[in-house]
Amino acid sequence: MNMPLKKKPVSGMKDILPIEMQIREYVLEVIRSTYRSFGYTAIDTPAVEHIENLSSKQGGDNEQLIFKILKRGEKLSLQNAESENDLCDSGLRYDLTVPLVRYFAAHENELPTPFKALQIGNVWRADRPQRGRFRQFTQCDIDIIGDASSAAEVELILATAQALTKIGFKGFQIRVNDRRILSFMASYCGFGEEEQTEVFASLDKMEKIGNDGVLAELEEKGFDSVKIKKVLDIIAVLQKLGRESDASSLMKQLALLLKGYLNPHVAADLGTVINNILALKTSEWEIVFDPTLVRGMGYYTGTVFEVNVPELGGSLGGGGRYDKMIGAFTGKNVPAVGFSLGFERIILLLMERGFVVPEQSERRAYLIEKGVENSKVIEIMQKAQLEREQGEIVLVIWMNKNKKFQIEQLQKEGYTQIVDVYLEDSKPT
Amino acid sequence: MNMPLKKKPVSGMKDILPIEMQIREYVLEVIRSTYRSFGYTAIDTPAVEHIENLSSKQGGDNEQLIFKILKRGEKLSLQNAESENDLCDSGLRYDLTVPLVRYFAAHENELPTPFKALQIGNVWRADRPQRGRFRQFTQCDIDIIGDASSAAEVELILATAQALTKIGFKGFQIRVNDRRILSFMASYCGFGEEEQTEVFASLDKMEKIGNDGVLAELEEKGFDSVKIKKVLDIIAVLQKLGRESDASSLMKQLALLLKGYLNPHVAADLGTVINNILALKTSEWEIVFDPTLVRGMGYYTGTVFEVNVPELGGSLGGGGRYDKMIGAFTGKNVPAVGFSLGFERIILLLMERGFVVPEQSERRAYLIEKGVENSKVIEIMQKAQLEREQGEIVLVIWMNKNKKFQIEQLQKEGYTQIVDVYLEDSKPT
Numbered sequence: 001m002n003m004p005l006k007k008k009p010v011s012g013m014k015d016i017l018p019i020e021m022q023i024r025e026y027v028l029e030v031i032r033s034t035y036r037s038f039g040y041t042a043i044d045t046p047a048v049e050h051i052e053n054l055s056s057k058q059g060g061d062n063e064q065l066i067f068k069i070l071k072r073g074e075k076l077s078l079q080n081a082e083s084e085n086d087l088c089d090s091g092l093r094y095d096l097t098v099p100l101v102r103y104f105a106a107h108e109n110e111l112p113t114p115f116k117a118l119q120i121g122n123v124w125r126a127d128r129p130q131r132g133r134f135r136q137f138t139q140c141d142i143d144i145i146g147d148a149s150s151a152a153e154v155e156l157i158l159a160t161a162q163a164l165t166k167i168g169f170k171g172f173q174i175r176v177n178d179r180r181i182l183s184f185m186a187s188y189c190g191f192g193e194e195e196q197t198e199v200f201a202s203l204d205k206m207e208k209i210g211n212d213g214v215l216a217e218l219e220e221k222g223f224d225s226v227k228i229k230k231v232l233d234i235i236a237v238l239q240k241l242g243r244e245s246d247a248s249s250l251m252k253q254l255a256l257l258l259k260g261y262l263n264p265h266v267a268a269d270l271g272t273v274i275n276n277i278l279a280l281k282t283s284e285w286e287i288v289f290d291p292t293l294v295r296g297m298g299y300y301t302g303t304v305f306e307v308n309v310p311e312l313g314g315s316l317g318g319g320g321r322y323d324k325m326i327g328a329f330t331g332k333n334v335p336a337v338g339f340s341l342g343f344e345r346i347i348l349l350l351m352e353r354g355f356v357v358p359e360q361s362e363r364r365a366y367l368i369e370k371g372v373e374n375s376k377v378i379e380i381m382q383k384a385q386l387e388r389e390q391g392e393i394v395l396v397i398w399m400n401k402n403k404k405f406q407i408e409q410l411q412k413e414g415y416t417q418i419v420d421v422y423l424e425d426s427k428p429t
Numbered sequence: 430m431n432m433p434l435k436k437k438p439v440s441g442m443k444d445i446l447p448i449e450m451q452i453r454e455y456v457l458e459v460i461r462s463t464y465r466s467f468g469y470t471a472i473d474t475p476a477v478e479h480i481e482n483l484s485s486k487q488g489g490d491n492e493q494l495i496f497k498i499l500k501r502g503e504k505l506s507l508q509n510a511e512s513e514n515d516l517c518d519s520g521l522r523y524d525l526t527v528p529l530v531r532y533f534a535a536h537e538n539e540l541p542t543p544f545k546a547l548q549i550g551n552v553w554r555a556d557r558p559q560r561g562r563f564r565q566f567t568q569c570d571i572d573i574i575g576d577a578s579s580a581a582e583v584e585l586i587l588a589t590a591q592a593l594t595k596i597g598f599k600g601f602q603i604r605v606n607d608r609r610i611l612s613f614m615a616s617y618c619g620f621g622e623e624e625q626t627e628v629f630a631s632l633d634k635m636e637k638i639g640n641d642g643v644l645a646e647l648e649e650k651g652f653d654s655v656k657i658k659k660v661l662d663i664i665a666v667l668q669k670l671g672r673e674s675d676a677s678s679l680m681k682q683l684a685l686l687l688k689g690y691l692n693p694h695v696a697a698d699l700g701t702v703i704n705n706i707l708a709l710k711t712s713e714w715e716i717v718f719d720p721t722l723v724r725g726m727g728y729y730t731g732t733v734f735e736v737n738v739p740e741l742g743g744s745l746g747g748g749g750r751y752d753k754m755i756g757a758f759t760g761k762n763v764p765a766v767g768f769s770l771g772f773e774r775i776i777l778l779l780m781e782r783g784f785v786v787p788e789q790s791e792r793r794a795y796l797i798e799k800g801v802e803n804s805k806v807i808e809i810m811q812k813a814q815l816e817r818e819q820g821e822i823v824l825v826i827w828m829n830k831n832k833k834f835q836i837e838q839l840q841k842e843g844y845t846q847i848v849d850v851y852l853e854d855s856k857p858t
Binding site: 024083124280388400 | 446450453510534551555565759817
């Protein structure tokens with residue numbers, strides 16, 4: 001006798017039940033076909049990545065959340081292991097950006113320039129489990145590698161907005177900012193360049209932990225209290241001014257606030273991004289300038305952006321420009337910008353809204369009474385096959401004893417045509 | 430400065446380049462839509478599985494090939510660890526069957542009866558790397574849980590043959606056998622029931638290591654040499670008789686050979702499977718009875734089957750009935766039968782054949798010369814968007830310095846319409 005099975009999935013991960021799976025497959029197909037229509041090229045990378053690449057400091061806090069994989073065979077020596085890293089040579093990827101950068105570095109010569117990549121795949125983070133947040137989840141990333149112009153940002157944002165619109169979202173807001181604008185602000189407040197990554201990491205938590213939380217964290221990190229006060233005051237003023245689709249008026253006020261610290265070229269570039277998107281967008285969503293937007297990752301060098309929907313606290317996705325990340329790995333900088341959709345949040349929202357996948361095929365079920373002669377079964381299966389060829393989904397199954405319950409279940413699954421096949425002599429008259 | 434990146438994927442795993450990815454996505458969509466038309470329900474399970482479930486002895490040799498995942502936080506104690514298992518609480522799944530059985534056990538009450546599952550996903554095995562064999566690979570499994578009748582086998586085989594046909598395979602052969610027939614043969618040769626799993630495991634290697642190899646292995650395992658000779662002689666006779674779609678004549682000869690050891694009900698059931706498939710199949714492939722077919726896994730209890738194509742040594746997939754596996758885990762037997770497609774081999778074969786994905790959309794590229802005024806760029810992007818809405822794939826990119834090379838690359842990717850957009854004053858006349 002075997003050990004009894006552990007029935008539940010491992011802690012923090014989940015089985016996908018049929019109804020959710022239908023929605024996931026539908027949404028993935030919408031995302032895939034939308035991005036494909038913009039000329040993005042699908043790629044795939046292994047789930048397992050070198051531990052060195054995952055620990056390169058590009059991954060920020062996610063590097064604390066790696067599922068590490070044990071070495072195998074002779075390479076594993078329990079006796080000589082002094083730390084975790086002696087036991088592991090690889091881990092599960094925590095995002096799709098590190099693998100993308102490795103992929104690009106390995107295959108650059110085989111890829112078009114610029115390279116517009118679409119990568120959809122699972123990532124793993126050993127986060128504390130909490131509602132709606134899982135340790136395995138799907139990400140959908142598009143990235144443009146090799147285009148330094150703001151046309152890349154415009155297209156990433158338009159393509160993503162179109163995918164969200166096709167899924168059925170309306171009235172969402174895409175906020176944009178530029179890390180360099182944050183940097184000008186930090187410089188104006190007296191923070192040195194080397195301090196800024198830490199300052200931004202704290203400012204990024206504003207929505208989660210509030211002004212006081214950020215204040216406490218910055219003090220704890222040991223920053224000068226005058227500088228902290230200055231930066232928090234500016235943020236408060238900017239928040240009052242609000243987010244603006246008329247970027248130039250907000251930019252003017254920002255320039256006044258920062259008294260000469262704002263580089264006009266950077267401001268103009270961001271203005272172009274926003275104005276071009278305003279000129280090109282055709283559906284109901286907003287693009288706004290939000291000079292308080294940070295985005296967590298340390299590797300961003302320019303524009304950053306984030307999608308929010310009114311009814312959801314967090315974001316549905318985001319991204320930004322990371323012109324120095326490839327160089328940090330390979331020694332040669334290549335401009336890059338990416339947008340990552342929060343697939344799991346999209347699914348969660350759709351499930352909560354009771355979203356039903358638009359049915360493209362008629363669903364028909366043949367319920368065959370047990371004992372029906374073989375020739376009759378063959379005849380039904382032939383008929384079913386012809387119907388499948390005409391685009392129907394056709395199920396041929398045995399009739400259960402509790403036929404009423406069986407039919408109810410089938411109707412729930414979307415079977416509208418249910419045909420009973422009885423034994424000749426038991427056919428109801 | 431960061432550590433330089435390791436550019437290659439981890440040993441034995443691979444990056445999927447754009448051309449292969451196109452084929453993979455196409456084939457997956459054909460498989461998915463074919464199985465869906467038969468009423469299979471897509472599900473998904475986590476890549477990470479409890480180490481106990483992966484080590485239940487149901488996985489055969491694959492249990493030696495697990496990528497094990499290190500415990501995290503307080504649960505990991507390097508000092509007190511005496512063996513690998515003290516360090517690990519989970520591992521990457523090596524097949525989709527163990528997770529399916531766990532899934533069914535956990536969610537039985539929420540699933541239809543019978544449950545027809547489609548699961549497509551990656552699995553991981555720390556096999557010695559070799560050509561065309563990778564440590565991460567995709568499997569496509571269909572399973573019917575809760576149907577003890579041979580109608581389940583008939584449908585699994587027909588659905589799979591149809592998927593292969595739609596992908597473009599012709600002339601493949603599906604061999605079927607029944608583990609109980611092998612068992613009768615082993616009993617006739619004098620092997621006890623408890624010896625048979627080991628005997629079958631060796632017989633399964635006949636194609637790989639030949640008659641002498643199997644002989645040596647069985648002797649090494651310590652089996653009686655008279656019994657070994659007897660079973661190998663019968664196999665040799667059966668191989669001479671060949672594989673037969675007219676199962677009944679081969680079955681008659683087998684009955685003569687086994688002198689009363691062949692249970693006629695089992696023989697008749699298998700005959701029904703073959704005859705019904707012969708009656709139902711509509712395309713060019715063969716279904717044959719092969720009394721020497723074993724299939725490696727220990728958990729099979731009845732029919733086993735395997736697809737072969739003429740030009741390929743190995744198989745394109747296979748499966749069988751495993752009526753006792755769910756019971757071994759949960760204490761309650763539920764009939765189950767499954768067919769697993771060897772997705773990676775299918776892709777490998779298609780790549781070798783120079784398969785080209787049938788293009789459904791026109792591909793158009795706008796090459797914009799650097800410096801073109803912004804209003805013109807917007808105009809092109811608007812035009813592109815309208816063309817996308819008409820079903821085209823439209824790329825808008827900057828013109829590279831080496832335009833000739835860029836155009837060649839685009840043509841390779843399938844772009845047939847390439848439109849240059851020049852600065853007003855540099856337009857060639």
